[in-house]
Amino acid sequence: MTPTVRLPALIIWLTLVWAFLWGDFGLASLVAGVAVALFIVWIGRPADVHGMQLTSFHPLSALVFIGYFSVQLVKSNLQVAWTVISPRPDVHTALVAVPMHVVSEGIVTVVANAVTLTPGTLTVDVHEPDDGTPAVIYVHVLQFEDVETVRADVLQLERLAVRAFGTKQQRHDLEEIVAARAARSEGAS
Amino acid sequence: MNFVAVVMLTIGAAGFVYRLLRGPSLPDRVVGLDGLLSVIVIGIIVAAARSSNGGITVETVLVAVFVGFVGTTALARFIERRGN
Amino acid sequence: MDTFAEVLLVLGSALAMIGGIGVVRFGDLFSRMHAAAKAPTLALILAAIGAAIEIGTLLAATTLALVVVLQLLSSPVGAHALSRASRRQMTIAIDDVDELTSDEHSDL
Numbered sequence: 001m002t003p004t005v006r007l008p009a010l011i012i013w014l015t016l017v018w019a020f021l022w023g024d025f026g027l028a029s030l031v032a033g034v035a036v037a038l039f040i041v042w043i044g045r046p047a048d049v050h051g052m053q054l055t056s057f058h059p060l061s062a063l064v065f066i067g068y069f070s071v072q073l074v075k076s077n078l079q080v081a082w083t084v085i086s087p088r089p090d091v092h093t094a095l096v097a098v099p100m101h102v103v104s105e106g107i108v109t110v111v112a113n114a115v116t117l118t119p120g121t122l123t124v125d126v127h128e129p130d131d132g133t134p135a136v137i138y139v140h141v142l143q144f145e146d147v148e149t150v151r152a153d154v155l156q157l158e159r160l161a162v163r164a165f166g167t168k169q170q171r172h173d174l175e176e177i178v179a180a181r182a183a184r185s186e187g188a189s
Numbered sequence: 190m191n192f193v194a195v196v197m198l199t200i201g202a203a204g205f206v207y208r209l210l211r212g213p214s215l216p217d218r219v220v221g222l223d224g225l226l227s228v229i230v231i232g233i234i235v236a237a238a239r240s241s242n243g244g245i246t247v248e249t250v251l252v253a254v255f256v257g258f259v260g261t262t263a264l265a266r267f268i269e270r271r272g273n
Numbered sequence: 274m275d276t277f278a279e280v281l282l283v284l285g286s287a288l289a290m291i292g293g294i295g296v297v298r299f300g301d302l303f304s305r306m307h308a309a310a311k312a313p314t315l316a317l318i319l320a321a322i323g324a325a326i327e328i329g330t331l332l333a334a335t336t337l338a339l340v341v342v343l344q345l346l347s348s349p350v351g352a353h354a355l356s357r358a359s360r361r362q363m364t365i366a367i368d369d370v371d372e373l374t375s376d377e378h379s380d381l
Contacts, residue, residue, distance in 0.1 A: 216362075268359060
């Protein structure tokens with residue numbers, strides 16, 4: 001998308017990894033890190049880039065996302081532990097198709113990975129149609145209740161991810177979809 | 190405390206080894222192998238925490254995580270092409 | 274501080290044990306993957322934090338921080354790669370709704 005925005009973030013990340021590996025945050029180490037990072041980016045430049053990278057970054061929302069995600073990770077392990085220990089595990093599996101609403105591959109990747117680490121869900125497959133419509137994530141569920149619950153959970157993840165990593169346009173569109181859903185369920189009940 | 194940790198890790202490892210040996214399918218065995226590697230890695234971390242030389246041992250953990258990931262993905266590709 | 278690190282290490286080991294028991298107890302491949310993807314991941318993270326506190330050097334802390342990040346990135350991706358490949362090769366028992374199979378059949 002915008003390689004000029006992506007590049008500094010990549011250099012910073014690689015330099016950080018360098019500094020972390022050496023445990024040395026001094027000036028000499030950082031300069032060496034930047035040099036190595038530039039070299040790696042040069043030899044590793046992709047031949048054909050199309051929308052894979054996360055194009056924007058909102059630090060506060062990213063922190064919210066990481067916080068939510070960490071809590072979910074702990075809860076998912078508690079659930080697994082409970083299911084493993086209990087004498088009669090009530091496992092009732094299902095495979096649910098959850099369509100995404102944003103088109104960005106980067107966000108779909110983030111959400112698919114996050115789904116695996118949330119309670120009761122596991123990403124099994126992702127179908128990406130060629131014609132630019134959003135991808136579909138197939139989620140395996142351990143304790144299945146109904147399709148809408150699963151989709152709502154994933155939508156929540158997607159919402160937080162878009163807030164953290166999406167462009168203004170994507171955030172706006174998604175908020176509209178969320179509001180429409182809420183209005184529908186209000187009307188139904 | 191150390192003893193408790195080691196016993197629990199051993200039980201976990203035994204579980205993964207069971208899956209590795211029993212299968213019944215190849216992906217089941219990959220699950221067992223990957224889990225076994227993770228348990229070994231955690232064991233290294235616990236041992237490194239106790240020893241006086243822990244700072245060096247921790248580097249091996251980094252490599253092990255890489256190896257585990259690359260190995261699991263490679264096996265997954267193999268399954269995709271060659272079946273069970 | 275040291276006892277906190279000890280607790281973390283023991284918790285990590287306990288979670289690893291639960292993962293191991295999980296892959297034995299669960300009846301089908303995907304359920305086993307739930308246990309195998311989630312439990313060792315958090316167990317590794319807890320153990321890494323405990324070890325970082327216990328060892329105390331900056332180098333150990335930064336290396337273990339890298340380990341945590343790498344584990345968080347690689348574990349779900351590995352599980353996904355394995356699940357996807359397995360589905361192509363064999364049928365997995367699903368109790369209830371199965372939209373992936375029906376979607377694939379309608380595409381074909």
